[in-house]
Each structure stands twice: as structure tokens, then as C-alpha cells.
Amino acid sequence: MNGPDTWRRWALSLPAVAVIMLFSILPLGVVLVYSFLTPGDFGNVKWIFSTDGWFSVLFERNIFDDTIGLSGANLSILFRSIILSVLTTLITLIFGVPTAWFIATRPPTQRNFWLFLITIPFWTNLLVRTIAVQEMIRSEGVFNRILLALGLIKEPIQMMYTDFAVLLGMTYVFLPLMVLPVYAAIEKFDFRLAEASYDLYASRLFCLRRVILPLIKPGVIAGSILVFVPSLGAYVTPRVMGGGKSMMLGNLIDLQFGQGRNWPLGAALSITLTVLVLLALIWYTRLTAGRKERDHG
Amino acid sequence: MLDIRGLSKRFGYGKGEVTALHEVSFSIAEGEFFTLLGPSGCGKTTLLRLIAGFISPSGGSLVLDGKDIAAMPPNRRPVNTVFQSYALFPHMTVGENVAFALEAQGRPRSEIDPAVDKMLSLVQLLHLKNRKSSELSGGQQQRVALARALVAKPRILLLDEPLSALDMKLRKDMQIELKRLQRETGLTFIFVTHDQEEALTMSDRIAVMSGGRVQQIATPRELYDSPANRFVAGFIGESNFLAAKAANGAVEVGQGRMALEGAADGPLTLMIRPEHVMLAGNAPDALELEATVDQLVFFGTDTHVHLGLADGAKLVARVQNALHGTRNLNEGERIRIALPAKALRIVNDEEIAA
Numbered sequence A: 001m002n003g004p005d006t007w008r009r010w011a012l013s014l015p016a017v018a019v020i021m022l023f024s025i026l027p028l029g030v031v032l033v034y035s036f037l038t039p040g041d042f043g044n045v046k047w048i049f050s051t052d053g054w055f056s057v058l059f060e061r062n063i064f065d066d067t068i069g070l071s072g073a074n075l076s077i078l079f080r081s082i083i084l085s086v087l088t089t090l091i092t093l094i095f096g097v098p099t100a101w102f103i104a105t106r107p108p109t110q111r112n113f114w115l116f117l118i119t120i121p122f123w124t125n126l127l128v129r130t131i132a133v134q135e136m137i138r139s140e141g142v143f144n145r146i147l148l149a150l151g152l153i154k155e156p157i158q159m160m161y162t163d164f165a166v167l168l169g170m171t172y173v174f175l176p177l178m179v180l181p182v183y184a185a186i187e188k189f190d191f192r193l194a195e196a197s198y199d200l201y202a203s204r205l206f207c208l209r210r211v212i213l214p215l216i217k218p219g220v221i222a223g224s225i226l227v228f229v230p231s232l233g234a235y236v237t238p239r240v241m242g243g244g245k246s247m248m249l250g251n252l253i254d255l256q257f258g259q260g261r262n263w264p265l266g267a268a269l270s271i272t273l274t275v276l277v278l279l280a281l282i283w284y285t286r287l288t289a290g291r292k293e294r295d296h297g
Numbered sequence B: 001m002l003d004i005r006g007l008s009k010r011f012g013y014g015k016g017e018v019t020a021l022h023e024v025s026f027s028i029a030e031g032e033f034f035t036l037l038g039p040s041g042c043g044k045t046t047l048l049r050l051i052a053g054f055i056s057p058s059g060g061s062l063v064l065d066g067k068d069i070a071a072m073p074p075n076r077r078p079v080n081t082v083f084q085s086y087a088l089f090p091h092m093t094v095g096e097n098v099a100f101a102l103e104a105q106g107r108p109r110s111e112i113d114p115a116v117d118k119m120l121s122l123v124q125l126l127h128l129k130n131r132k133s134s135e136l137s138g139g140q141q142q143r144v145a146l147a148r149a150l151v152a153k154p155r156i157l158l159l160d161e162p163l164s165a166l167d168m169k170l171r172k173d174m175q176i177e178l179k180r181l182q183r184e185t186g187l188t189f190i191f192v193t194h195d196q197e198e199a200l201t202m203s204d205r206i207a208v209m210s211g212g213r214v215q216q217i218a219t220p221r222e223l224y225d226s227p228a229n230r231f232v233a234g235f236i237g238e239s240n241f242l243a244a245k246a247a248n249g250a251v252e253v254g255q256g257r258m259a260l261e262g263a264a265d266g267p268l269t270l271m272i273r274p275e276h277v278m279l280a281g282n283a284p285d286a287l288e289l290e291a292t293v294d295q296l297v298f299f300g301t302d303t304h305v306h307l308g309l310a311d312g313a314k315l316v317a318r319v320q321n322a323l324h325g326t327r328n329l330n331e332g333e334r335i336r337i338a339l340p341a342k343a344l345r346i347v348n349d350e351e352i353a354a
């Protein structure tokens, strides 16, 4: 370990460090600084320190008597974002795990075909995909027309611009992100273990609970994170499916930087989102690290 | 206790149909160490999987203690398996692996814990109870697989080439260990192997299989002394085969001639084990022949003498060095040999086939 060697190693890792600084740390720093400034009159910021941005994330000042209350609008959007993301994760789990199971248990030659079908939507623009879902459920859309034609309903059902619409859109968009990692885990599963468990008097349910689920858990956790994190920050889908009625965090942030002209609040909300994502990731590493520790200890 | 009657198994259909097992029938007695022996692809694993219930037969019946179990799912059969790959649950400890069967049966904890400890001490692994099963050596995994399959006291234990993944030394130790376990538990073992020596040393009875059929079922001694056909003779131990001709109650090989009962007139095949070939003439009741010493191969305890007959046939004689020695023999020398009548067997050239 001499001088030139250390220097060389530093020089070689410089590009990576530069990229991380430039594209990750620096923008985050800018956002953090902006969240402590004063909103400008026509957007942008004035360089005057203020915690109003952070204050407005959760609270609001009554215009008439200057009392402080919780910000109902922001809280409900925050709350909706979390609930919808959790629900999206759960629903993609319910549909994704059996789908992954189905694909992984096909003969190897057929698996690629099914995986191809799952990944096709990835190759289509997100906006186009979301509008396709909209086309299914809008008042003059496919579902309503079929139901009307069958005489099951007299009036079209209003499905667009509801939490249901956002949930449907996000489930559709994020399902492949659940299927793929779970598939990878099931494909690695040694089915001789299932056979061994049947031999040792296990019922199907017992085998599922005690052998299969514990062994595919890493894939299930990875899929959940891959769905939950982008759900939380989703922008396009709630925008198209929820409109102004069923907003999520992403849309609220967009609003502050646009019409709201409150960049510090937008920045504070962005940091809040990042922290929520970070918490989810910490939970994830805890889960997997715990597993590894037990694997080795 | 276990009666297998006309059991057959076909895989695939149409042109791709493979018959892995052709109407196999035999019975296994309580407490027996029964071995299925045969070359690769002869249907040993298929037969074992039929008994375990992982696949269902194409025909025939499987009767355990008077009940036909052919339609019973594996988790209801009182039969457990030690898999060739062990198939230990990698996310569980040794103790959890062994407890699995009892937990699946819904036994109370108070019953499970002592049973697991007892089983683990039987295979001498109690000290590794809390170790992850993926952190064990091959031999240790083998013992865990055994303990796991034995803990629920099955009526029959099936073992599919359980020792094939172990090295030679460990293999010998485990053979003795397995035999001890079988004696101590008094359980019925059905053991699969393609190693004839392993089969001979461990089994009460052996079924020699080939091409999805049972060629012979007998004790190791009977199999060795009186193989039913050329396949069995060739598969178990070493053998010499001689083309002979029978006429008027006598057999002829080249110039040699000897009275032998039970030989139908016409061509036939004689079999003799190398240790029975005598390197001297003038033996009573023996077939005497002239031979050339082609090669002497020293093996420590004994020497293999490769012999060539006048008609081009080859024979091997095995001579124990301590008793006779071969120091007075030279390669290329012409000698007289004797094949004692009581060691000669007439073997059927055809194995049992379709």
C-alpha cells in the first residue's frame, strides 16, 4: 500500500463519485436548501430564510383569525398516497404471486413466451398505457357500454377521477414489477423440497406456509419494494386517472411548483416523499439483512 | 407386508411413450433390508417413487399391510424417503428439519421435542441441533436426512442411492451406520443402489433389475452362487463365460469334456467365478483345459491370472497370494487348468425381457 497506488485508486473511482455527486447529492441538496427559502412572487424563490415551507406540509394558518390548524388538504393527500401505495402493493401481490407461480411452473421453453407477454406493457409509453385503462372505465368506456348493453345498469357508473380509478391504473402499471422478482425467486425454488415435504406428511397448505413461502420471501419483498416506492411518488397515473379529485403526493408537489407558486413547500414535500421512500428501503434492508444473519449465524 | 403385484409404469404417450417398469411383482417382509440393484435407467427410482406415491402406476397394485395404497397421496402413506439429493429444507435448522414430519402431523410440542432429540442422538448429531442445515458436511446432511425420515416411525423407509454423493471412506462408514440403524429400529428398508458391492454387503435380499424388469430376487449369497442369467452373473461379482456344447449328459469345451447333469443337448453357456478356476490339472470332477498365461496382474491380496484358451476364449483366474502364490508362473507359459463341476453354472444367455 504505497502512495501512488492509493492515488490511482482515488483517480479511478473519481468518475463514479462525480456522477453520484452531480446527479444524486447535488439535486437533493438544492431541494433541501430551497425548502428553507421564501416563495417568490411569480414562482422561484427569494433568498430569505424561512421555515414556512416545512410548516405548510402539515399545518395551515387560518386567514381570518390567524389560528394554526392541521392542513386537511395536504394531510388527506399524504394519507391517500400511503394508503393507495399500500393497497397497490397488496393487490399486485395477490395477482402477481399466482401469475409468477404459473409462469415458473410452465415447461422452460414456454416461460419466455409468458414473460414476454408480461413485459410488453413496459415497451409502451406510460401515458398511453394509462389512457388505455382510462378508456376501459370512463363513462362512455368499454365497461360501462357492456353493462348498459346487457341492461345491468341504467346510468353509466362514474369510475373515473376516484381513488378506485387511481388504484386500478397503478395496479395495472406496476404489476410487472411484482411478477418479475417473484418469478425469479420461484424459478430458483427447488421443487424437490416440496416433494420432500409431501413425503413427510405435509398438506399443501403446510408446505406452502413452511417451505415455499419462506424460500420465495426475498423475491416477494423485492417485488413489494419495487411496487411500493414508485407508487408513492406516482405522478402520471393519478394525474390521468384521478384528475384534480384524487391527487397523490407527486401531483401535489407538481402543483406547488406550478400554479401554487410555492417552491419551498414543493421542495419540503419532495423531501418528505424521499424520507418515506428511505424508510421503506430501511425496512427492506432490515428484513433481508436479518435473513442473511440467520443464514450465516 | 408390502406386496407389489404386476406394477407397471409408462411415461409419455404416443410415439414418445417409455415403459419404465414392466409388470414387476414381489413381496417384502417386515424388518427386511431389501435392495433394488441395477444399471442406470433400469427403473429403480421409478419403482421407489411409485411406492412413495409421487407418481401413480399405469397398472398393477401396491398392497401395504393388506390395504391397496396405489391411490393414496404421499402425505398419507406411512412411507418416508431419504432422497439422493437429501432435499433438506435450507431455511431450517437441523432440529427443525427433523421436527418437520411430526409438526406436519400436528403432534403436540411435548411429544415432538423429545422425539427429535432421540432421533438426533441416534444419528449422533444432537450437538448440531441448532445449526442451519445448509452448513453441514455431506455426511452430516445424510444423517439429518435419515433422522428426518425416521422420526415419524414410517412402516417403510425408502432410500434412493443415499450414499452416492459421499466419498469412498465416508461411504463405507455410512454403510455400516445404515445397517446398524436398520437393526436398531427394526424398520423395513428399501434401498436403491447401482453399486453391487454395496448391495451384497448390506442387504437381506436383492432384486436385480434391468430394462424395467426384475431379473432375479435372492439373498446376496444365492445371487452370487447361482445367478439366474448371464446379465445377473455379469452384474454381480466377476464372472467367466464359456461357450460349450452338451450331448448325452456331458458338456464339451474345446478338447475338455466332463459329465454334467441337467444340461439339455445343444449349445449352452457355462459360468465360473475367477476364484474357482484352478491352475492345476488332475482334479476330480472337473473340466480340464489347456491354456496360455497371457498376463499376471498383482492386486496385493491376490493375483489375477489372465488366460487364453486354444479357441481364443479368455478366462480370468483369481489366486490368493497368501495361499498359493503365482511366483512359479510366467507370462506366455502353457498350463493345464481345471474348472470344478460344483463351481460351474449353466446360465441362460437371455435376460428376462419382453
Ligand SMILES: Nc1ncnc2c1ncn2[C@@H]1O[C@H](COP(=O)(O)OP(=O)(O)OP(=O)(O)O)[C@@H](O)[C@H]1O
Residues within 6 Å of the ligand: B011, B012, B018, B019, B020, B038, B039, B040, B041, B042, B043, B044, B045, B046, B047, B194
Ligand atoms: N418423468 C419421466 N418422464 C419420462 N421418462 C421417464 C421419467 N422418469 C423416468 N423416465 C424413464 O424411465 C426409465 C427409468 O428411469 P429411472 O429414473 O427409474 O431409472 P434409475 O434406475 O433410477 O436410473 P439411475 O440409476 O440413473 O437413477 C428411464 O429410461 C427414464 O428415462
Ligand SMILES: [Mg+2]
Residues within 6 Å of the ligand: B044, B045, B046
Ligand atoms: Mg435413480
